[in-house]
Amino acid sequence: MRISELAATSGVPAATIKYYLRENLLPAGEHTSPTQASYGEVHVRRLRVIRALIESGVSIAETRKLLAALDDPSEKPSDLIGQAHAAVTPRVDEDLDLGAAEQVVARLGWQPGACDDAVLAGVAQALVGLDRAGFEVPAEVMAAYVDAMQRIARAEIAGIPTDSAEAAVRYVVLGSVLVEPLLLALRRVAEQVASTERFGPKSVG
Amino acid sequence: MRISELAATSGVPAATIKYYLRENLLPAGEHTSPTQASYGEVHVRRLRVIRALIESGVSIAETRKLLAALDDPSEKPSDLIGQAHAAVTPRVDEDLDLGAAEQVVARLGWQPGACDDAVLAGVAQALVGLDRAGFEVPAEVMAAYVDAMQRIARAEIAGIPTDSAEAAVRYVVLGSVLVEPLLLALRRVAEQVASTERFGPKSVG
Secondary structure, three states, rough: OHHHHHHHHOOOOOOHHEEEEEOOOOOOOOEEEEOOOEOHHHHHHHHHHHHHHHOOOOOOOHHHHHHHHOOOOOOOOHHHHHHHHHOOOOOOOOOOOOHHHHHHOOOOOOOOOOHHHHHHHHHHHHHHHHHHOOOOOOOOHHHHHHHEEEEEEEEHHHHHOOOOOOOOOOOHHHHHHHHHHHHHHHHHHHHHHHHHHHHHOOOOO | OOHHHHHHOOOHHHHHHHHHHHHHOOOOOOEEOOEEEHHHHHHHHHHHHHHHHEEEOOOHHHHHHHHHHOOOOOOOOOHHHOOOHHHHHHOOOOOOOOOHHHHHHHOOOOOOOOOHHHHHHHHHHHHHHHHHHOOOHHHHHHHHHHHHHHHHHHHHOOOOOOOOOOHHHHHHHHHHHHHHHHHHHHHHHHHHHHHHHHOOOOOOO
16 A cells, blocks of 8 residues: 555554654555555554554654564563563663662562663662652552562563464563553552542542 | 752752742742742652652643642542542543443442543553554453552552541552552563563573
């Protein structure tokens, strides 16, 4: 199909598609004449993934890295998870004290070297943010956070398909990034349901 | 203290403090002369909360609403949770189909009216995002997400202090918003640990 049809099929404006082509996020179409190229189903699928990543707040440069990982199914799952996390982990102060974070994640079976420093630093940074706001997470609640995330991670990692490298890569890269809004949304629903259980229904208004 | 001292103590530049004063995020200081005002510990604490909310991606307008809730301890916890969620829940398409989201949250004990529509729509929007990217969450993994969020929410709601309305408000508003980065960071660590358990350590490099 032509670029105008690709735009209509994918719902992504032609100008945006051209931008993705220039940025090498989308592979070039097959040239049917010196000034025209033809696009196929692979472009439609790839556009959906690009939109999903960008709408999740992933930058163009990071999207390019994740797509490269999607295109290289030779990567090990553990390495891929690291790459996906690196793309979405905000950069943090280098001289962050990791001690408190290490103590929190020790409950996960974490030990030195068990995860990327940047990911551990993400926990440290989040703890600093809470501390600065003067907010202390009660010990039982922190324990519930850690246990819940361990259950989630184990279910996710157990679910990594091993029959096809491509499927594994797709699952890991998209699953680690795109699921974040779902988890936060589910938590909000769960909090409102649990609050109604404890305090009764909300006032009408 | 003067505004310059408040800036030094809080680490927030004086120009930013003046902006927060103009935006009514921060209460005015006590006037000591027609051109000078004096600030106290209450301003330092409030500045920390403002910074924490804004660094979590909450807008100025939403921060103002959350601070108003913090200042009105007469609110019921269930109402406050709704306000905090409303401030951080991204606006979603109005004509979103909520059916799939309702099915997912039914496992939480959710029933019609048990949470704000906007919060339920957040789940629906997240599901649409995954679907568009062609990513299907396996049923066992989805069940793990829902169960984990239910455990988290119950621990959080059980931890709401009831001895002081002010403490309750603080816990609810800050806890529901500021804890999000911590949860996502913990999930990343847990995923890397679980991945190493299943697939062995990452490649060095």
